Amino acid sequence: MYDLIVIGGGPAGITAAAIAINQRLETLIIAERWGGQMTYEMQLEDMAGQEVITGESLLDAFRRQLEYLEFARHFDRVTKVAPEESSFLVETADGDRFQARALIIATGAKPQRLNVPGEERLVGRGLSYSAVTHAGLFLGKDVAVVGNGRRAQWAAASLARKAHRVYLLAPEPLVATPLASKLRRMENVTLVEGVTVQEVLGSQYVEGLRVRMPDGGEQEIPVKGVFVKLARVPNSQLVRGWIDCDEQGHIIVDVYCATSWPGVFAAGDVTLVSEQVLVHIGEGAKAALSAYHYLLMQG
Numbered sequence: 001m002y003d004l005i006v007i008g009g010g011p012a013g014i015t016a017a018a019i020a021i022n023q024r025l026e027t028l029i030i031a032e033r034w035g036g037q038m039t040y041e042m043q044l045e046d047m048a049g050q051e052v053i054t055g056e057s058l059l060d061a062f063r064r065q066l067e068y069l070e071f072a073r074h075f076d077r078v079t080k081v082a083p084e085e086s087s088f089l090v091e092t093a094d095g096d097r098f099q100a101r102a103l104i105i106a107t108g109a110k111p112q113r114l115n116v117p118g119e120e121r122l123v124g125r126g127l128s129y130s131a132v133t134h135a136g137l138f139l140g141k142d143v144a145v146v147g148n149g150r151r152a153q154w155a156a157a158s159l160a161r162k163a164h165r166v167y168l169l170a171p172e173p174l175v176a177t178p179l180a181s182k183l184r185r186m187e188n189v190t191l192v193e194g195v196t197v198q199e200v201l202g203s204q205y206v207e208g209l210r211v212r213m214p215d216g217g218e219q220e221i222p223v224k225g226v227f228v229k230l231a232r233v234p235n236s237q238l239v240r241g242w243i244d245c246d247e248q249g250h251i252i253v254d255v256y257c258a259t260s261w262p263g264v265f266a267a268g269d270v271t272l273v274s275e276q277v278l279v280h281i282g283e284g285a286k287a288a289l290s291a292y293h294y295l296l297m298q299g
Contacts, residue, residue, distance in 0.1 A: 001099045002028045004291050005090050007078050007238070008106030009034045011277045012268030015284030016104045016291075018062035021072060023292045028098060030074045030090065034063060042134045043125055044224070045205045074098075081105075081238045083261065101298065102263045102291045105239060105251060106284060109269035112230035114146065118200030119228075126206025127226045131155035132276040138225045140164050144209055146197055147229035148172050153179045155229045160189050167221055169195045169211060171230075200226060234270045246272065257287035258294075265291050 006017045009031025017029035066073050076092035081103065083089075090098045111129045113119060119127060128134040131145070135158050143163045145156045148170035156168040157179060170193045174180045183189050194214035201208040201220065208222040234249040244252045244260035251266040253259055259266050267283040269275060 001087060001101065002026050003100065003295055004028075004102045004104065004288075005030060005088070005098055005100035006104045006106060006288075007031070007081070007090065008104075008108060008268065008270075010106060010108050010268055011280040012108075012284035012287070013104070013106035014062050014066065015281045016106060016267060016288040017072065018065050019285045019288035020104075020291065021065070021069065023288070025292060025295065027072055028074060028100070029066060029072060030076060030078055030092065030098070032077050033075065042128060042137055043205075044137060078107075078238060083242065083264075088263070102295055103265065104257075104284075104287045104291060105236070105243075105259075105264065105266040105270055106268045106287070107235040107238065107270045109232040109234045111228065111232045114197050114200070114228055114230075116197055116199050118202065122200050122202055122206050122226075125204065126202065126224055127200060127228070129228050130275050130277075131158055131227045131229065132274060134225075134227075135159050135162055138163050141224040142222065143167070143225035143227065144169055144221060144223045145227045145229055146171070147231075148174050148193070149229070149231065150175060150177060150179070151232075152229035153177060153183060155227050156183055156189060157186075159227070160186050163225070164188065165190065167192065167223065169197065169209070169221075171196060232269070236270050239264070248272075256290040257283060258290055263291075263294060265294075 003025040004020050004027045006013050006029040020027040076094050079093050080091040087099045088103050139162050142165045144167040145152050146169045156166050159166045166189045168191045173193050196212040199210040206226050208220050210220050236249045236251050250272040251270050253266050253271050257265045257267050265287040267287040268280045
């Protein structure tokens with residue numbers, strides 16, 4: 001039996017597993033692959049001389065440690081997580097079964113894609129799903145934010161302080177918030193509601209968007225950056241039946257990353273935190289230390 005099983009191979013999961021191992025906990029991290037939603041780097045045509053700390057360099061050391069310790073990692077898809085009398089059972093798609101005295105759930109969230117031509121090809125070449133991570137690279141440029149919820153509004157407001165012009169393209173009417181009212185008054189924000197993105201334009205880097213306007217006509221919007229801020233679905237299905245989650249499915253945690261079930265902790269996008277990789281690294285470390293303290297108390 002393991003002391004701790006970490007489920008998820010993104011920034012929070014990798015960090016949690018490495019910190020737990022450093023605390024001499026018998027730890028296993030289970031993930032389909034290393035990754036997460038925000039570990040790609042952004043490349044821009046005129047990026048020379050710009051440096052932005054994305055968290056990737058901080059993750060490298062942790063990832064290399066886990067690559068070296070083959071006994072501490074298992075690549076597979078987790079299909080079931082269940083509490084037992086004094087431990088937790090984890091089953092995978094290949095039929096493997098593992099037990100642990102504590103769990104860290106770091107399964108992330110699935111961002112909604114545009115699913116249009118050019119999107120997949122230009123990810124990391126001007127197209128991003130994280131304004132928090134990449135907004136600083138678009139100083140003085142024209143950019144577009146696609147979405148209508150609070151995440152899209154915060155992204156547009158943040159970018160408006162850095163970019164030359166921000167096009168907020170809302171597929172549906174903007175969710176009514178005080179921030180939405182402020183965005184409507186900002187001089188360098190152009191808000192269009194009821195618009196549908198048809199294509200992301202550009203050969204090697206983002207050059208614009210082709211959209212269908214509310215009147216049915218098509219239009220090209222020249223931009224150097226596209227931030228997709230549609231709804232994200234937390235990957236909490238494994239524990240949603242026995243651990244408290246909010247209405248959107250985010251696992252509810254306290255300041256120590258503890259869930260409603262003793263011995264189970266959560267970190268990263270599966271909880272309701274900033275999507276910044278650096279924050280996920282911190283939350284993963286916090287969850288690992290909280291699990292360590294929990295196990296110490298159990299004797």
